[in-house]
Amino acid sequence: MNDRYVIPSLNRAFQVLDLLAQEPQGLTLAEAGRRSGIPKSTLFRILVTLQKHHCVAWNERERVFRLGSRLWELGKCFLDHSDLYHSSSRYMQTLADQSGETVFLGTMEEGEVMYLRRVESPKSVTVVKKLGQRAPAHCTATGMAMLAFMDEASVDAIWDAHGLRAFNETTVTDRDELKRRLTKIRAEGYAVVDGEYNQELLCISAPVFDHTHHPAASMTVAMLSSQGISEERIRGVAGMIQQVVQEMSREMGYLGAGQPSLPALRT
Numbered sequence: 001m002n003d004r005y006v007i008p009s010l011n012r013a014f015q016v017l018d019l020l021a022q023e024p025q026g027l028t029l030a031e032a033g034r035r036s037g038i039p040k041s042t043l044f045r046i047l048v049t050l051q052k053h054h055c056v057a058w059n060e061r062e063r064v065f066r067l068g069s070r071l072w073e074l075g076k077c078f079l080d081h082s083d084l085y086h087s088s089s090r091y092m093q094t095l096a097d098q099s100g101e102t103v104f105l106g107t108m109e110e111g112e113v114m115y116l117r118r119v120e121s122p123k124s125v126t127v128v129k130k131l132g133q134r135a136p137a138h139c140t141a142t143g144m145a146m147l148a149f150m151d152e153a154s155v156d157a158i159w160d161a162h163g164l165r166a167f168n169e170t171t172v173t174d175r176d177e178l179k180r181r182l183t184k185i186r187a188e189g190y191a192v193v194d195g196e197y198n199q200e201l202l203c204i205s206a207p208v209f210d211h212t213h214h215p216a217a218s219m220t221v222a223m224l225s226s227q228g229i230s231e232e233r234i235r236g237v238a239g240m241i242q243q244v245v246q247e248m249s250r251e252m253g254y255l256g257a258g259q260p261s262l263p264a265l266r267t
Contacts, residue, residue: 012038013046017055017067026064088117088217091248095219096121098240104220106142106205109134111158113143116217138164138178139171139196141205146215148185149207155182171196190238195225202229206241211253219245 019035020027029047033040047065050056054070088105096103096119105117113135137143137158147155164173172178185191190206202225207215221237223229 009046012036012042013050016043016046016050017071020056020065020067024066026059026062026066028064032065087248087251088219089119091244092117092119092219095119095221095240095244099221099237101237102222104142104222105217106135106140106220107217108137108143108146108215111137111162113137113140113146115142135197136162136165136167138162138173139167139193141191141193141203142218142220144181144185144193145191145205145207145218145220148182148191149209149215155179167197168195168199170194170199188238189242192234192238200225202234204234204238204241206238206245208245208252209249209254209256211255213254213256216252219248 015036016032016038019032027035029040029044032038032047033043036043038046047056047058051058051065051068054068057066057068058064059066092103092105100121102121103119104115106113106115108114115133115135135143137147147158159175159178164175164178165171166173172181181191190204192202192204194202201222203220203222205218205220208217208219210216219241221241223237
């Protein structure tokens, strides 16, 4: 979207909210000013306005600002309005029970992965990931599983906008190599990413399609890389995921058989 339509004061307000989201203990006015670079008088007016709407809370004893309860209310409304979120519950539980691992539901928003739901199996080792957290698409199984079924122009636009940052030495950042991987994912129907974003995790993911034949979300099983996961285990879990996402896709209105066909990606 053209930045000329962006309201500067609102843009700064969201900058402040993003800053507070990183600090569970809160920030003083002076700390928030140093971190944001917003002039103190302007920042104070922004915080007072956000406080009026309960998006920010003021702790008198500690003299700090924290995120307010209104944001939780708005987030809950978002989930309440999401057919995807409500439909996923039993499918994710089935997959967690079958695989014995932690299952995530993620979607793509403005070119970034956002995790909406997590279900842990009683057998699984807890995998720490904050729901609502955004993650890059090029080095997560959730993102790659969805990118593989997008048209090439959309994939390029996402990579142009967000870049291909290396998070560690195993992150693939070469476009040609990434496109070869997307072609392989499209052929097999699932993505496997081992430690390229979170070095502790090996993740397997397959897309959920909607009635327009586009990937609306991705179902991901996360396992600890330290478990020494065999190829046989990966294929077995991938098969479980594919069966579950096919059933969920039908509930989302997808009438196709298997994955939709797309032109080959150029490398």
